Amino acid sequence: MSTQTPTQTEESSETDAEADVPSKGDERRDEKRRRAAEERARRQAEEAEKAAADEETIELKVFRYDPEIEGKQEPRFDTFHVPFTKGMTVLDALMYSRDTYDSSLTFRHSCRQAVCGSDAMFVNGGQKLACKTQISDLEEPIRVEPLPHADVRKDLVVDLEHFYDQMEAVEPYFQTNEYPDGELEEQRQTRENREKIKMSTRCIWCSACMSSCNIAAGDNEYLGPAAINKAYRFAMDEREGEDIKQQRLEIIEQEHGVWRCQTQFSCTEVCPKDIPLTEHIQELKREAVKNNLKFW
Amino acid sequence: MHEHDVIVVGAGGAGLRAAIAAQEAGADVAIVSKLHPVRSHTGAAEGGINAALRDADSWEDHAYDTMKGSDYLGDAPAVEALCQESPEEVIQLEHWGMPFSREEDGRVSQRPFGGLSFPRTTYAGAETGHQMLHTMYEQVVKRGITVYDEWHVMDLAVTDEEDPAERTCHGVVAYDIQSGEISGFRAENGVILATGGMGQVFDHTTNAVANTGDGVAMAYRAGVPMEDMEFIQFHPTTLPSTGVLISEGVRGEGGILYNEDGERFMFEHGYANNDGELASRDVVSRAELTEVNEGRGIEDEYVHLDMRHLGEERILDRLENILHLAEDFEGADGLTEPMPVKPGQHYAMGGIETNEFGETVIGGLYAAGECACASVHGANRLGGNALPELIVFGKRAGRHAAGEEMGEAEVTTGKQGDWEPADYEFEIEVGEVGGQGPAAADGGAVATDPDGVLEAEVERAKSRVEELLSRKGRNHAEIRSKVQETMTANVNVFREEGRLAETLGDLREAREAYKDVAVSDPSRTFNTDLIHTMETRNILDIAEALTMGALAREEFRGAHWRKEHQERKDENWLKHTLISWNDGEPELWYKPTILEGENKTYEPKNRSY
Numbered sequence: 001m002s003t004q005t006p007t008q009t010e011e012s013s014e015t016d017a018e019a020d021v022p023s024k025g026d027e028r029r030d031e032k033r034r035r036a037a038e039e040r041a042r043r044q045a046e047e048a049e050k051a052a053a054d055e056e057t058i059e060l061k062v063f064r065y066d067p068e069i070e071g072k073q074e075p076r077f078d079t080f081h082v083p084f085t086k087g088m089t090v091l092d093a094l095m096y097s098r099d100t101y102d103s104s105l106t107f108r109h110s111c112r113q114a115v116c117g118s119d120a121m122f123v124n125g126g127q128k129l130a131c132k133t134q135i136s137d138l139e140e141p142i143r144v145e146p147l148p149h150a151d152v153r154k155d156l157v158v159d160l161e162h163f164y165d166q167m168e169a170v171e172p173y174f175q176t177n178e179y180p181d182g183e184l185e186e187q188r189q190t191r192e193n194r195e196k197i198k199m200s201t202r203c204i205w206c207s208a209c210m211s212s213c214n215i216a217a218g219d220n221e222y223l224g225p226a227a228i229n230k231a232y233r234f235a236m237d238e239r240e241g242e243d244i245k246q247q248r249l250e251i252i253e254q255e256h257g258v259w260r261c262q263t264q265f266s267c268t269e270v271c272p273k274d275i276p277l278t279e280h281i282q283e284l285k286r287e288a289v290k291n292n293l294k295f296w
Numbered sequence: 297m298h299e300h301d302v303i304v305v306g307a308g309g310a311g312l313r314a315a316i317a318a319q320e321a322g323a324d325v326a327i328v329s330k331l332h333p334v335r336s337h338t339g340a341a342e343g344g345i346n347a348a349l350r351d352a353d354s355w356e357d358h359a360y361d362t363m364k365g366s367d368y369l370g371d372a373p374a375v376e377a378l379c380q381e382s383p384e385e386v387i388q389l390e391h392w393g394m395p396f397s398r399e400e401d402g403r404v405s406q407r408p409f410g411g412l413s414f415p416r417t418t419y420a421g422a423e424t425g426h427q428m429l430h431t432m433y434e435q436v437v438k439r440g441i442t443v444y445d446e447w448h449v450m451d452l453a454v455t456d457e458e459d460p461a462e463r464t465c466h467g468v469v470a471y472d473i474q475s476g477e478i479s480g481f482r483a484e485n486g487v488i489l490a491t492g493g494m495g496q497v498f499d500h501t502t503n504a505v506a507n508t509g510d511g512v513a514m515a516y517r518a519g520v521p522m523e524d525m526e527f528i529q530f531h532p533t534t535l536p537s538t539g540v541l542i543s544e545g546v547r548g549e550g551g552i553l554y555n556e557d558g559e560r561f562m563f564e565h566g567y568a569n570n571d572g573e574l575a576s577r578d579v580v581s582r583a584e585l586t587e588v589n590e591g592r593g594i595e596d597e598y599v600h601l602d603m604r605h606l607g608e609e610r611i612l613d614r615l616e617n618i619l620h621l622a623e624d625f626e627g628a629d630g631l632t633e634p635m636p637v638k639p640g641q642h643y644a645m646g647g648i649e650t651n652e653f654g655e656t657v658i659g660g661l662y663a664a665g666e667c668a669c670a671s672v673h674g675a676n677r678l679g680g681n682a683l684p685e686l687i688v689f690g691k692r693a694g695r696h697a698a699g700e701e702m703g704e705a706e707v708t709t710g711k712q713g714d715w716e717p718a719d720y721e722f723e724i725e726v727g728e729v730g731g732q733g734p735a736a737a738d739g740g741a742v743a744t745d746p747d748g749v750l751e752a753e754v755e756r757a758k759s760r761v762e763e764l765l766s767r768k769g770r771n772h773a774e775i776r777s778k779v780q781e782t783m784t785a786n787v788n789v790f791r792e793e794g795r796l797a798e799t800l801g802d803l804r805e806a807r808e809a810y811k812d813v814a815v816s817d818p819s820r821t822f823n824t825d826l827i828h829t830m831e832t833r834n835i836l837d838i839a840e841a842l843t844m845g846a847l848a849r850e851e852f853r854g855a856h857w858r859k860e861h862q863e864r865k866d867e868n869w870l871k872h873t874l875i876s877w878n879d880g881e882p883e884l885w886y887k888p889t890i891l892e893g894e895n896k897t898y899e900p901k902n903r904s905y
Binding site: 204 | 540
């Protein structure tokens with residue numbers, strides 16, 4: 001393979017020229033987009049041919065949108081044909097499509113093992129983590145869309161700012177007034193209490209629950225299942241003490257808090273970490289009632 | 297331009313701990329990270345945090361185990377700092393509410409781990425990293441620390457004096473992934489790199505897709521040497537099809553390794569007659585691959601890890617996460633069948649050369665966590681020693697950068713004292729393709745006032761992005777996967793001279809191919825094609841340095857096994873490998889290991905388990 005140095009030089013001088021005359025750059029970008037579109041069409045035709053020849057490919061229909069790219073401003077679905085391998089996940093198929101056919105295909109992903117919470121998507125009509133969803137469990141063609149009830153930034157990437165705001169609205173950090181005396185002494189916690197909060201601490205902030213929740217869809221201020229679960233994690237932690245618990249119950253009892261939940265269980269059904277979200281919300285409702293009776 | 301006293305790059309365990317410490321010391325601190333903090337790969341750590349918390353244990357024992365585990369390539373002052381401060385840091389996490397597993401009396405649980413003389417691995421099920429990451433992010437939220445998330449740091453803004461030791465870092469340049477904006481981040485006091493691992497240099501790794509060694513590569517190009525890069529940990533128990541980690545906790549709780557013939561090979565084939573499955577990770581990984589190479593592997597690829605005899609109750613209590621991982625990513629039910637496992641790239645012992653306060657040779661530039669090399673792990677890291685490194689050295693770097701007085705460092709940085717040049721001749725050309733560029737092209741800028749240095753760096757970053765977006769060329773993905781393939785094939789657990797040299801040739805080709813790289817997605821919105829293309833440059837720089845170090849180190853120490861050199865050679869090799877970029881012409885040199893601790897000298901002994 002040659003280093004192609006001459007081409008290299010030519011290109012850098014083009015870049016310099018472009019800096020002086022911006023309109024040329026725009027022209028070139030338009031040209032580039034046209035070329036990219038042609039290339040895409042050619043590849044898709046090739047893919048279709050390949051798919052016909054080989055039964056072991058799967059068909060993926062992926063939502064595409066980019067607010068600033070002509071041809072992608074109107075949302076559309078692109079079809080990708082991916083050779084199937086045993087154990088392949090939706091994330092594997094997306095990565096293959098991106099690296100083989102279209103490098104502009106955009107989605108968040110990082111750990112590939114269901115702990116970073118980056119790749120929650122809407123797969124065949126349900127909120128799933130792409131990395132732990134096996135292709136073999138899905139009906140074809142597989143439809144991959146961004147999470148519903150969130151603004152789409154590009155392709156499968158949604159805006160999570162609102163989700164993060166809700167998570168941070170419940171004082172999501174440990175608080176107590178009762179630290180032990182000794183310098184290197186831990187707070188004691190019973191095994192039972194640790195067990196009680198265990199499931200709630202497994203949340204990976206993927207926002208699948210928020211996306212699935214009809215109430216959150218209709219009431220933008222509703223804290224949502226993940227944030228309420230975060231509040232539960234602390235409210236039920238015996239190390240925090242009673243006075244802090246009072247404070248926490250006030251937060252979750254607000255107008256857009258636990259009482260909005262209509263126990264439809266959609267959050268619980270989609271949670272990739274099997275957190276019993278609806279139960280946690282119900283338990284907080286009971287705690288709030290008990291608490292109110294106490295002061296009545 | 298954004299301005300803060302301290303800029304932390306990366307938001308995993310080390311970055312978050314550094315930010316909290318800097319803020320507590322009175323600094324205005326901001327975190328810049330290409331991922332939202334809770335997405336960081338610290339969250340994937342499973343097994344636990346080593347800390348000498350109990351009366352029957354001591355930091356001295358922990359230090360002894362760590363020095364032995366390091367195969368005497370750890371630096372005693374750094375190792376002792378780790379072991380002395382880990383207990384208070386673990387208790388600090390507990391006081392921040394971290395949900396550790398508990399004993400009957402309500403105290404935090406500890407379990408045995410490989411290479412440890414006392415069960416001192418503190419844990420939260422098999423999801424210790426997840427709990428630690430979230431606990432620290434909670435503290436960042438509580439303190440209102442500024443986080444610029446989904447900002448990819450492209451390079452450092454460093455002055456361009458001839459000698460790296462005279463250079464100063466004034467900030468970083470970052471690209472906003474959401475909008476495409478490029479901005480300077482001025483750091484009045486210091487920049488702390490906490491960018492984590494570099495597992496994407498290999499293709500079978502427990503590391504995340506985001507672990508591309510960005511901090512190591514940018515510090516390298518700015519003039520900080522990479523240290524001990526040839527020492528890569530291959531974890532003995534990863535799932536064969538994906539590289540997903542199965543915690544050492546499984547063996548710590550009593551899990552057993554079997555070969556195809558059902559033999560408990562760690563004992564029956566004499567790899568570790570005392571500790572068996574709980575020998576150090578390098579020992580177990582070599583044993584597994586030897587079994588496979590000698591025809592006793594299952595499907596000629598892997599071995600079995602069996603935990604069924606532990607019983608459902610204990611497994612659910614302490615290792616539940618392992619059941620989910622084995623089921624979801626390998627289709628194996630750990631309660632009713634053994635789990636298939638094989639070695640996979642897991643951790644980089646080497647990294648950015650620092651002293652025990654996280655300072656690099658460049659003024660105002662720090663590093664902490666996996667991207668740094670102080671060195672606490674030497675030639676092999678013990679299981680359970682990575683998480684304490686994040687919090688102990690994250691905190692130290694944060695305090696120091698915020699201006700706290702912390703005394704004289706014992707570990708040196710740069711060419712001080714007894715450093716020596718290498719006399720190894722590489723047959724393949726290394727470094728920047730086309731030779732040395734202008735001094736300003738690799739992290740230094742011509743201006744000398746801080747704002748000028750940063751502005752020049754911003755302009756350079758802008759033209760680089762503009763060029764990548766507008767020119768025609770090849771996609772980076774193919775180059776990246778070729779690097780990963782050759783590294784996994786040739787710079788793995790077992791290393792041979794010929795194949796290492798070949799790899800250097802493959803990497804040269806990849807560097808040449810990268811000269812023609814371009815980004816075909818023209819969008820400024822969430823352009824992951826662009827981000828991955830820039831990361832691939834970092835992968836190239838790291839892969840090359842790693843392979844150079846591996847070729848030149850003609851001995852067998854810790855995780856670095858050489859076919860032609862089957863012995864640890866203390867008379868020549870009790871020294872750290874350093875590689876300096878020198879504006880595009882890599883230079884290999886060495887500095888001695890520090891074996892003198894606070895009260896004792898760690899005499900190198902025969903390392904058996």
